[in-house]
Amino acid sequence: MNTFLKLLLLCCLSAGAWANEVPLEKVSVATDATTVQRGADDLMNTCHSCHSMKYIRYRDLVKYGIAKEKVDAWRGDQPMDSALLAQMSDADAMQSFGIVPPDLSIMVKARDGGPNYVYSYLLAYHNSPDGVLQNAVYPATKMPDALGISTATDDAQRSVIQGRARDITSFLAWAADPHAAERTQLGYYVLAYLFVLTLLLYFLKNQIWARLK
Numbered sequence: 001m002n003t004f005l006k007l008l009l010l011c012c013l014s015a016g017a018w019a020n021e022v023p024l025e026k027v028s029v030a031t032d033a034t035t036v037q038r039g040a041d042d043l044m045n046t047c048h049s050c051h052s053m054k055y056i057r058y059r060d061l062v063k064y065g066i067a068k069e070k071v072d073a074w075r076g077d078q079p080m081d082s083a084l085l086a087q088m089s090d091a092d093a094m095q096s097f098g099i100v101p102p103d104l105s106i107m108v109k110a111r112d113g114g115p116n117y118v119y120s121y122l123l124a125y126h127n128s129p130d131g132v133l134q135n136a137v138y139p140a141t142k143m144p145d146a147l148g149i150s151t152a153t154d155d156a157q158r159s160v161i162q163g164r165a166r167d168i169t170s171f172l173a174w175a176a177d178p179h180a181a182e183r184t185q186l187g188y189y190v191l192a193y194l195f196v197l198t199l200l201l202y203f204l205k206n207q208i209w210a211r212l213k
Helices: 003-018 033-046 058-064 068-075 090-097 115-122 155-176 180-212
Strands: 053-057 125-127 133-135
Touching: 033 058, 033 155, 053 058, 053 155, 058 068, 115 155
Parallel strands: none
Antiparallel strands: 125 133
């Protein structure tokens, strides 16, 4: 079998293994600073030990509005311009999980379904009848049930966990495009400029054609 056919077969097998046959839950991603900062806090305390965010720097968190004291506690002796690298080394991760946990910087954009995928994945853990922890959205995952949804015993606990999953998803949505709010604001200015320019050109056109008449 030549190399091309091997790669094609590998892609087909991978697609089958990664296929998502479970309907994704819908999540309304919050963009307010309070929710995003709560999500950052949850992610740094729950996920950062294994996952990196190489496109986000500690300085970005401070610039966004997270308290510098909290960011300093997260970064330790690392420079403020350092990326949010996982606390666990790749070698330790390979030994523990057999795989290096993926970078989360653009996870929301990298998955079909975007934030709905991330939110659903965090809440898809459950225990099979024989007591094996599984994830309905991504069965091949090596990640443990970080939020504890599989052990929630009542609606109140599930509601709290769902809120945490929404906060984390909101933070990851911000991290995937940190300058989205700035671009949106700039877009309003551009539209206002174009509107004024259109009016001026309209009046100028009327003056020119009035003389021609």
